[in-house]
Amino acid sequence: MHGLEPPPLATTEEPSSSRAPENERKVSESLIVDPSPTVSQAIATRRSIRQFLGRPVEESVVREILERASRAASGGNLQPWKVSVLAGEVRDEFVRTVAERMKETPFGEGPEYEIYPRDLENPYRTRRGKVAGDMYALVGIERDDHAARAKQMALNFSFFGAPVGMFISIDRKMGPPQFADLGIFLQNIMLLARERGLHTCPQEAWALWGKSIREFTGIPEEDLMFCGVALGYADPDAAVNQLYSDRAPLEEFATFRGF
Amino acid sequence: MHGLEPPPLATTEEPSSSRAPENERKVSESLIVDPSPTVSQAIATRRSIRQFLGRPVEESVVREILERASRAASGGNLQPWKVSVLAGEVRDEFVRTVAERMKETPFGEGPEYEIYPRDLENPYRTRRGKVAGDMYALVGIERDDHAARAKQMALNFSFFGAPVGMFISIDRKMGPPQFADLGIFLQNIMLLARERGLHTCPQEAWALWGKSIREFTGIPEEDLMFCGVALGYADPDAAVNQLYSDRAPLEEFATFRGF
Numbered sequence: 001m002h003g004l005e006p007p008p009l010a011t012t013e014e015p016s017s018s019r020a021p022e023n024e025r026k027v028s029e030s031l032i033v034d035p036s037p038t039v040s041q042a043i044a045t046r047r048s049i050r051q052f053l054g055r056p057v058e059e060s061v062v063r064e065i066l067e068r069a070s071r072a073a074s075g076g077n078l079q080p081w082k083v084s085v086l087a088g089e090v091r092d093e094f095v096r097t098v099a100e101r102m103k104e105t106p107f108g109e110g111p112e113y114e115i116y117p118r119d120l121e122n123p124y125r126t127r128r129g130k131v132a133g134d135m136y137a138l139v140g141i142e143r144d145d146h147a148a149r150a151k152q153m154a155l156n157f158s159f160f161g162a163p164v165g166m167f168i169s170i171d172r173k174m175g176p177p178q179f180a181d182l183g184i185f186l187q188n189i190m191l192l193a194r195e196r197g198l199h200t201c202p203q204e205a206w207a208l209w210g211k212s213i214r215e216f217t218g219i220p221e222e223d224l225m226f227c228g229v230a231l232g233y234a235d236p237d238a239a240v241n242q243l244y245s246d247r248a249p250l251e252e253f254a255t256f257r258g259f
Numbered sequence: 260m261h262g263l264e265p266p267p268l269a270t271t272e273e274p275s276s277s278r279a280p281e282n283e284r285k286v287s288e289s290l291i292v293d294p295s296p297t298v299s300q301a302i303a304t305r306r307s308i309r310q311f312l313g314r315p316v317e318e319s320v321v322r323e324i325l326e327r328a329s330r331a332a333s334g335g336n337l338q339p340w341k342v343s344v345l346a347g348e349v350r351d352e353f354v355r356t357v358a359e360r361m362k363e364t365p366f367g368e369g370p371e372y373e374i375y376p377r378d379l380e381n382p383y384r385t386r387r388g389k390v391a392g393d394m395y396a397l398v399g400i401e402r403d404d405h406a407a408r409a410k411q412m413a414l415n416f417s418f419f420g421a422p423v424g425m426f427i428s429i430d431r432k433m434g435p436p437q438f439a440d441l442g443i444f445l446q447n448i449m450l451l452a453r454e455r456g457l458h459t460c461p462q463e464a465w466a467l468w469g470k471s472i473r474e475f476t477g478i479p480e481e482d483l484m485f486c487g488v489a490l491g492y493a494d495p496d497a498a499v500n501q502l503y504s505d506r507a508p509l510e511e512f513a514t515f516r517g518f
Contacts, residue, residue, distance in 0.1 A: 039301045039454040043330050043447055059518035067509045071302050072446065075463045076375060076387035077504045083513040090517030116335060117432045124430075128335035171383075173376045176438040177463060180485070183442020187331065188302055191450070195298040204334045204436060218514065226439070245336045250326045254342040255477065258349030259318035 032236045035197035042194035047245070049199040049230070050135075050155065051238035052162040057231060059087070061196065062164060069188035074181035080174050081185040084167045084217035091165055094216045098157045098209055106150070108208025112225050115204050123248070131245045138239050156205040162232035167206065167213055169223040182226060193231060203228035291495045294456035301453035306504070308458040308489070309394075309414065310497035311421040316490060318346070320455065321423060324490075328447035333440035339433050340444040343426045343476035350424055353475045357416045357468055365409070367467025371484050374463050382507070390504045397498050415464040421491035426465065426472055428482040441485060452490060462487035 032049075036042040062085055074080060086094055101109075120128060133143070141148040159165040166189075170182055190200045206213065206228035213225050234241055291308075295301040321344055333339060345353055360368075379387065392402070400407040418424040425448075429441055449459045465472065465487035472484050493500055 037297050039296065039298055039450045040327060042298045043327055043451070046330065046332070048332065059515060062515070062518075063509060063513075066513050068299060068302055070506045070509070070512065071305065073305070073307065073449065073461055075461075076383075077390035078375070078379075078383045078386055079507055079512065080383070081512060085513065085515045086517055087515070088517035092517075113436070114434055115436055116337070117434055117437075120337075121432070124335075124337045124339070127337055131336035173380070175373055175376055176435045177372070177374055177485075178376075179435040179438040180442035180445065183439035183444075184446040185442075186439065187443040187446040190332065191298045192302070202332055202334075217516070226436075247329045248338055250322060250329070253329065253338065253340060254322075254325050254344065256318060256321070256344045256346075257476070258345055258347035258351075259321075 032199070032234045032241060033197065036194040039191070042191040046190050046194050046200070047241070047243065048201045049162075049232075049234040050160045050201060050240040050243070051235040052160055052199070052230065052232035053235050054161065054163065055233045056163045057087070057198065057233075061198075062087075062166075062231065065189055065192045065196070068192055069185055072181065072185040072188050074184070075177050078174075078178060078181065080170050080178040080181050082169045082219070082223060084169065084213075084219055086165045086167075086216060087163060090216065091159070091163070094165070094212070095158045097216075098212050101209075101212060102154065102157065109211040110208075112207040112210040115207060123252075127246070127248075131243075134245065135240065135243050138243055140239075153205070156203050156228075157209065159203075159228065159230035159232075160201055161235075162201070162230035164231040166229040166231060167217055167219065168226045168229065169219045170226055172222055172224045179226070186227070186229070189229060189231075197233070198231060199234040201230040203230060291458070291493045291500060292456065295453040298450070301450040305449050305453050305459070306500070306502065307460045308421075308491075308493040309419045309460060309499040309502070310494040311419055311458070311489065311491035312494050313420065313422065314492045315422045316346070316457065316492075320457075321346075321425075321490065324448055324451045324455070327451055328444055331440065331444040331447050333443070334436050337433075337437060337440065339429050339437040339440050341428045341478070341482060343428065343472075343478055345424045345426075345475060346422060349475065350418070350422070353424070353471070354417045356475075357471050360468075360471060361413065361416065368470040369467075371466040371469040374466060382511075386505070386507075390502075393504065394499065394502050397502055399498075412464070415462050415487075416468065418462075418487065418489035418491075419460055420494075421460070421489035423490040425488040425490060426476055426478065427485045427488065428478045429485055431481055431483045438485070445486070445488070448488060448490075456492070457490060458493040460489040462489060 036045040066083055136149060139152060141152060168182060186202060193200050204227045210225045219225055295304040325342055395408060400411060427441060445461060452459050463486045469484045478484055
């Protein structure tokens with residue numbers, strides 16, 4: 001694992017301990033729970049949280065995060081992002097409805113778009129397999145236990161227990177460059193959350209449930225539902241939250257000339 | 260204009276003064292020059308800088324920014340970003356070469372991709388026109404002065420004087436979701452720059468010069484050159500750097516249910 005400053009969990013644990021959930025709980029809670037005010041801290045402590053506490057997040061906080069996030073750059077200042085936020089009773093009813101429908105159509109309602117390229121090649125294929133393997137190992141699920149893996153996957157559709165669920169959508173006429181704009185906006189949301197001691201999980205998995213999402217949010221047919229974002233307070237005791245995914249070393253993705 | 264905290268230039272000037280470059284120079288330099296350590300400050304003070312000082316940026320700083328930026332989230336941890344950095348003599352020779360070629364092919368070598376959707380509709384069309392109009396007004400270029408506008412546009416291809424130019428590329432097999440990953444990575448770069456008192460300009464305009472960029476950076480044909488990023492210290496006296504582009508109010512892009 002590659003950790004920079006502040007070295008999150010990566011440097012406080014041996015790789016072997018990532019297979020021993022009991023040990024994980026000894027890691028300092030502060031690394032997950034404390035706010036990360038600086039840019040470097042927020043980037044380094046952001047991780048996909050897959051178990052949230054029930055503690056609610058106030059509407060004013062969500063509004064402030066989204067308003068600030070909209071300072072995101074976008075080509076030609078198009079600002080192509082749209083956000084639908086669900087909380088409280090509406091969020092709960094939505095999650096219950098999807099859980100009910102999952103009994104009929106466990107794989108959703110037909111994906112909004114292709115999440116990964118077909119026939120993913122290396123190094124991407126290996127990276128994807130590694131992070132999934134690391135996650136299932138942390139929660140003690142065996143590689144071949146498809147039922148348990150499906151159950152873990154299904155936790156996506158409760159926002160992993162987060163009290164606030166957001167959906168990011170975009171006009172279907174927009175192209176790949178405008179998806180980059182969405183990413184810029186999305187990272188602002190995730191870092192502003194860290195600044196406030198909150199955590200997130202960006203969830204492309206929600207692309208499987210476009211129809212139900214439209215029903216509860218009013219996202220129109222002409223917009224594509226890109227991803228969900230779970231927002232709340234991380235459960236510091238959850239083994240799954242210890243996942244701090246690998247990164248390729250600098251030399252693998254960058255070249256430098258003329259210095 | 261919508262400014263949150265810290266209120267950048269937007270709240271220290273009247274809209275009318277945005278047409279009077281002389282007055283702009285009285286605005287506190289600190290808002291452009293000082294580092295912005297917190298997430299909120301970095302997001303609020305980031306803007307596209309279109310005139311940089313000659314002051315160089317050390318290789319170690321660029322490496323640190325890119326290494327930290329690679330903590331960006333990506334779906335399935337694919338980490339699809341690739342970066343080619345040019346500085347010093349190599350950067351200078353590259354800029355000279357493109358300037359020379361611009362005499363033959365002023366509109367570049369054929370775009371790498373479609374930067375905007377064809378027949379852009381509202382509100383996007385209006386937003387795009389507004390930010391361009393605001394920029395040309397700041398530098399005193401009339402709407403119909405096509406020669407002057409082309410000259411201003413061409414400054415892109417000197418990285419607006421920045422000492423470091425980066426190019427972000429991606430495997431052509433990747434789809435829109437991986438462009439969102441690029442955006443997340445790109446925003447990390449821009450915010451980490453602000454944390455260090457540096458500024459950036461993300462430049463999709465470089466998509467017009469893919470062939471020359473490949474020649475100088477070694478980006479292979481199978482990768483798409485997505486954008487350039489100029490990196491350096493902003494010139495606080497430059498009128499063009501006063502541009503703080505509009506944002507739609509929260510109500511235009513977000514809905515809230517269940518709070």
